[in-house]
Amino acid sequence: MHLLCYYYLCGTKKKLNNIPMQIVKQPDTFLRQPTQEVKFPLSEENNIILDNMIKIMYQANGIGLAANQVGYNRRMFVMDTSNEKDSPQVFINPIVKSKNNIKTNDIEGCLSCPGEEVKVSRSISINLEWKCRHGKSQHKTFYYLPCRVVQHEMDHINGKLITDHGPILKRE
Numbered sequence: 001m002h003l004l005c006y007y008y009l010c011g012t013k014k015k016l017n018n019i020p021m022q023i024v025k026q027p028d029t030f031l032r033q034p035t036q037e038v039k040f041p042l043s044e045e046n047n048i049i050l051d052n053m054i055k056i057m058y059q060a061n062g063i064g065l066a067a068n069q070v071g072y073n074r075r076m077f078v079m080d081t082s083n084e085k086d087s088p089q090v091f092i093n094p095i096v097k098s099k100n101n102i103k104t105n106d107i108e109g110c111l112s113c114p115g116e117e118v119k120v121s122r123s124i125s126i127n128l129e130w131k132c133r134h135g136k137s138q139h140k141t142f143y144y145l146p147c148r149v150v151q152h153e154m155d156h157i158n159g160k161l162i163t164d165h166g167p168i169l170k171r172e
């Protein structure tokens with residue numbers, strides 16, 4: 001039985017809220033498994049998973065985190081590229097509508113590949129459609145850092161890692 005279900009059946013909502021989540025790291029093959037569409041209205045479980053993902057992203061000093069990085073193979077990720085770390089964004093069932101053909105290289109790290117850095121070529125802009133927690137469709141074109149993070153997280157929910165993009169430049 002899934003850990004979360006166990007807590008749900010045996011405990012209170014408060015306990016469910018406090019479930020320990022761990023970042024799944026490579027070479028764990030869970031990171032490569034297909035992820036599933038999320039249904040609406042959003043379940044209480046998914047709401048709590050998203051809250052915990054935001055918490056873990058901040059704790060780990062990350063700027064993005066996908067659900068399959070914390071053990072849930074669902075098509076959702078969170079992101080906060082603000083300096084203040086006070087603007088978490090939630091993306092559910094994201095779909096890339098279009099990508100700029102112009103690409104740029106930058107060095108990326110990943111919470112699932114600790115200590116490793118890879119030069120990754122990404123589109124300079126990307127148009128994304130997704131659902132918010134309330135099931136409302138959202139559209140936006142992303143540029144600069146958010147654009148890179150969105151593409152990195154889309155890779156995650158499609159089972160891809162930075163190490164698939166090129167050689168590891170640095171290993172701690």
Ligand SMILES: [Zn+2]
Nearest residue numbers: 109110111112
């Ligand atoms: Zn990552």
